[in-house]
Amino acid sequence: EAGVAQSPRYKIIEKRQSVAFWCNPISGHATLYWYQQILGQGPKLLIQFQNNGVVDDSQLPKDRFSAERLKGVDSTLKIQPAKLEDSAVYLCASSLRGVGYGYTFGSGTRLTVV
Amino acid sequence: AQSVTQPDIHITVSEGASLELRCNYSYGATPYLFWYVQSPGQGLQLLLKYFSGDTLVQGIKGFEAEFKRSQSSFNLRKPSVHWSDAAEYFCAVASGGGADGLTFGKGTHLIIQP
Numbered sequence: 001e002a003g004v005a006q007s008p009r010y011k012i013i014e015k016r017q018s019v020a021f022w023c024n025p026i027s028g029h030a031t032l033y034w035y036q037q038i039l040g041q042g043p044k045l046l047i048q049f050q051n052n053g054v055v056d057d058s059q060l061p062k063d064r065f066s067a068e069r070l071k072g073v074d075s076t077l078k079i080q081p082a083k084l085e086d087s088a089v090y091l092c093a094s095s096l097r098g099v100g101y102g103y104t105f106g107s108g109t110r111l112t113v114v
Numbered sequence: 115a116q117s118v119t120q121p122d123i124h125i126t127v128s129e130g131a132s133l134e135l136r137c138n139y140s141y142g143a144t145p146y147l148f149w150y151v152q153s154p155g156q157g158l159q160l161l162l163k164y165f166s167g168d169t170l171v172q173g174i175k176g177f178e179a180e181f182k183r184s185q186s187s188f189n190l191r192k193p194s195v196h197w198s199d200a201a202e203y204f205c206a207v208a209s210g211g212g213a214d215g216l217t218f219g220k221g222t223h224l225i226i227q228p
Contacts (some may be wrong), residue, residue: 033215042118042204042218043158056213091158099146099214100165105158 002026003104006092012057012112021109025073025094031055032069033103034077035091043091049075050098073112116141116207120219128193128227133221135190137205146208147188148216149179153201161203164188175199200226 005024013019025032030051035043046065048056051072060067062068064083069075079086089108117140127133139145149161162173167179199201200211202223206216 019219029216037215040221041223042206043216045215045217048213048215050212056215098212099208099210102160102163103216 003090004094004104006090006106009107010112012078012109013082015084015113016060016078018078019082019111021090021092021111022029022077023075023076023077023092025092026038026096026104029096029104031095032075033039033093033095034075035093037089037091037108038085039088048105052075053092066070069106077112082111084113087111087113095105116145116209117218118207118219120203120205120222122222123220124223124225126225126227129197130194133190133195133199135203135205135224135225136168136223137188137219138186138188138204139176139188139190139207140186141207143210144183146214147179147181148205148206149177149188149190150204150218151201152204153222155205158204163198166203176198193199195226197226197228200224 004036007092032049033045037043045059047067049069052069067077091108092106095103147164151159154165161177164171164181204218204221204223206218208214
């Protein structure tokens with residue numbers, strides 16, 4: 001089966017600019033997650049969707065980050081405006097129906113804010 | 115809130131020697147536990163997972179881990195490491211509820227000496 005697709009692979013922007021990342025989960029996977037991995041750290045969950053509804057966004061910096069999953073398939077994560085500390089790899093993962101079914105991670109988008 | 119501690123930031127092991135990476139978790143109920151490996155510039159690869167049942171779980175690449183509830187630990191082991199095992203290793207925990215995103219530790223960087 002096809003994996004979790006993410007684009008772009010790399011993005012360089014200046015601080016205060018906006019940026020968007022795209023994720024296409026495995027077909028049929030109801031649950032989708034976005035993680036932020038800062039260099040030298042473990043991934044941190046930003047938001048979890050179940051179909052097109054938000055299950056958990058407690059760690060999403062809502063003043064600048066937003067995410068949506070229209071129609072319960074693809075998802076976009078947006079940062080506006082970006083700060084230097086947002087430089088990280090943004091990982092998308094999906095699951096058929098949650099933890100009991102395991103997770104599949106995409107390759108991530110590496111964001112550099114200069 | 116759940117948390118994961120990986121006490122060793124770096125570990126150096128000689129090729130052919132045995133390996134144990136430590137992981138301690140904090141979670142009120144029975145956790146879902148995972149070990150992932152990440153090579154430079156690569157995505158996260160699942161090594162093994164524990165959901166329930168036998169507390170000794172086998173994974174890919176010759177890795178195994180043992181769940182010890184009394185010690186809140188889920189240590190990863192390998193009897194003989196290969197140079198290709200050099201990578202970053204992450205322990206992670208998830209709950210069984212609806213909000214089941216992973217909480218990762220900070221990772222252990224494994225260095226293999228020839």
